[in-house]
Amino acid sequence: MSPNIGLLATTTTLHLCCNSLTEIPLEIGYLRNLTHLHISNNKLTTLPDTLGYLTKLVELHASDNRITTLPSSIASLKKLTVLDLKRNEISALPSEMGELKSLVTLELADNPINQLPAEITRLKFLRKIGLDNCPLDLDVLEDHADELATPPTLRELAARVIVRQQLPILEITHDHLKHYLASAQSCTSCAGPYFESTIIRRRVVTRNEVQIPLEYKLCTRHWESDHGRVAAMFCPPPETAPTPPTSLPSSPFSSPPGSPLLERRRKSSMRAGSLSSSTLPLSSLAKTPILPSLPPEASAVEARGLKTTLLLKRGALRSSRSLSFISLPAGRSQ
CATH class of the missing domain: 3.80.10.10 (Ribonuclease Inhibitor)
Structure with a gap:
């Protein structure tokens, strides 16, 4: 083609x-x-x-x-x-x-x-x-962890924090670490990141009289039974969930001029500005498909x-x- x-x-x-x-x-x-x-x-x-x-x-x-x-x-x-x-x-x-x-x-x-x-x-x-x-595979025992993951390594724990909080990384970071961060997967329950360490749970649901086996890939033990799974849906997000972006208050009355809090924010923004040239946003590591260049209009193409x-x-x-x-x-x- x-x-x-x-x-x-x-x-x-x-x-x-x-x-x-x-x-x-x-x-x-x-x-x-x-x-x-x-x-x-x-x-x-x-x-x-x-x-x-x-x-x-x-x-x-x-x-x-x-x-x-x-x-x-x-x-x-x-x-x-x-x-x-x-x-x-x-x-x-x-x-x-x-x-x-x-x-x-x-x-x-x-x-x-x-x-x-x-x-x-x-x-x-x-x-x-x-x-x-x-x-x-319909022979699934609910309320049972089918596969238990090994504990996360120190590297994975650090990577989870970086991805969860979308922290910038240094430009000089080794390529294999960049690839590792880009390989993060999302937990089925909390949408938090995980890498090698995961817990797999399975259950069977019925939709229109058809039984469907489902597989959950969790970053940690969010629940031990189907009852716990339902209860977790009505609880606040766990600490493993992605951290929502925070922004400074826009109201001029949030911090009075000359207050220690405002001064700390000013110094923090100055430090962030001085480091911005040597850091990369984590979003820059996302892998996007590369489209090849199309042939020029006037060139003769053999196909x-x-x-x-x-x-x-x-x-x-x-x-x-x-x-x-x-x-x-x-x-x-x-």
């Missing part, structure tokens, strides 16, 4: 079914207006990270492939209502699935899935979950689909709203 597919910037519907495709080019992330993407009946094993740039996507059909994992960037698809992943090789879903706030239909039939992330219960509009022929490439270059297809590249049975002509 030609990377020039990224030139179809105005396209809203794209059909690529039944083509024996083994990969989707990263340049598909340039199709910012895409609302419907059909890539079923191919030989795909992964989906590109740049899929997260398709923020207008409403339907994604990727059934009958060989997909094993989903990219974490799928969390950016806030308008997605239909996600069809039937007949693939997916064994686990990422916790980022809980960010698909508009999802209504989730098709997962004929996948080797044992558990679903508990974050999926946050999807208020979810009405259908297809789990036919999935080896779901497998030469005719399609030429049409893209000349603008014959670039203004199209709906495009279909579907293979036809043998003996038929286009």
Whole structure:
């Protein structure tokens, strides 16, 4: 598939079914207006990270492939209502699935899935979950910790504080520590950060007469039973939860001029300003998918689909709203 597919910037519907495709080019992330993407009946094993740039996507059909994992960037698809992943090789879903706030239909039939992330219960509009022929593990004892984590290391404890409070780090921090901080995951219960040390709990819920096994990944022992889990929902956030940003009072009467409190704040801001040039905000460590550069307009590009490439270059297809590249049975002509 030609990377020039990224030139179809105005396209809203794209059909690529039944083509024996083994990969989707990263340049598909340039199709910012895409609302419907059909890539079923191919030989795909992964989906590109740049899929997260398709923020207008409403339907994604990727059934009958060989997909094993989903990219974490799928969390950016806030308008997605239909996600069809039937007949693939997916064994686990990422916790980022809980960010698909508009999802209504989730098709997962004929996948080797044992558990679903508990974050999926946050999807208020979810009405259908297809789990036919999935080896779901329903033999789960509630009120039981299935897997206990080892105690957090000193490095993890320090990293948790840094991520939880969004503290800036020094520019000279070693790269492996930066990568470590960027790898933080969110606790299912309190949304606080954790790294290697986690506690996994499982329970079975019933939705529309269908039993669904859920998996909770916790940063600490927030609760020991299902009763404790419900009680924790009505308690103040624990100390492991992310710290909300604080701001200085804006009222001129909050601190009188010359007060010790105001003086301490002034000195603190001066010190922060002197260090700002040598520190980095933690948000700068976030990994974002990189879009490759598109080829220049006038350059001659050699690709497998030469005719399609030429049409893209000349603008014959670039203004199209709906495009279909579907293979036809043998003996038929286009």
